[in-house]
Amino acid sequence: MKIMIVEDEPTIRELIRETLKKWGFETIVAEQFDQVLQLFVAENPHLVIMDINLPFFDGFYWCNQIRELSKVPILFLSSRSTPMDMVMSMNTGGDDFVQKPFHSDVLVAKINALLRRTYSYSEIQANVIEHDGVVLNLKDGNVFHKDRKAELTKTEFVILNILMRHKGTIVSRHKMMRGLWEDESFVDDNTLTVNMTRLRKKLGDLGKEDFISTRKGQGYTIL
Template structure:
């Protein structure tokens, strides 16, 4: 259940919004003590904040700054101020949307649903799983690769090639992408030149105990197999 915090000093509007949101199965936190807004926010940790601009003690612009310093929680500003400058300033201070009073409840609900879906639901960015650190160390100061005290020197292009593959480990990197990474003008590069560089890098990896870490995907490109790199470390 999503928790929505309402920071609105007009009790009639606050009650109206609260009743509607609870009918739609949202958990609602009503702020009635406007000297405790920050404390309530930190205690409740809402999924979304509905924020008025005209408030006792501190205005909504102040709380936009405060909330943004602490979290990325979505903020919808609800205000009678319909001038463009208030809307622009609200967005610049971190608000995600702005609704002008008098409220259209259906519009408010639609915006709440869209923002919650975007931030927590099907459209939310999914964190990538953390990858285990590779046992291979690339040194950009002297273009070398090392593991367990053993070091192999690399040419500049060999270094760039291996770094590209390691940065995109377990993902196929096309020959075209590698060619563009290594040479500014690929039109004057013999296609076999890339193959030669890959072969040299694979040989140097093998000298460090990493066999078959770089795999060839015929007609497509190359892939750096992190599982093979981890296995070689054992």
């Protein structure tokens, strides 16, 4: 899903963008703060993150402008946290408020809650798979753990995707190779072993050395 970020502080803007990318969201960042509404109309995002203190016009103004056109959820994010600021954010059409400084996990939880309340399940099916702190981005094939990222090859991505979708169960080597063949990654038994070794090393570099377990004579599993 697409999220529009209207934030004047470059460091915070980049933090939000990277956090949302990690969770599989597409982001649009406002850079011309006198044309926020034009960007909104052009990009048609599913949610807007709006700072209050902005050049030209404040976030309350742009929230009012967006509300003239759309009921898209708007999440205010600001260091201004007086009761009047919170009241104003709601009165101008905001749906939630997060105070700076903020924890990225709280921000993502608020975003997901707003999306669940606004859209049907089929519209917000995740672009990521997450288990035990490991996040697999289904769009670009990258895998994340905390603040670290590893880029996977196509074969490594398919292997991890199969295992994470079947977490808690043992996936045989035969089933793994069949899944790879269906994805047009033609591998033999030795190639599977090589790719599994490389995938485990990348996960180990992220701090998840034992994420994939081998069950001798049976296959692989993620618990």
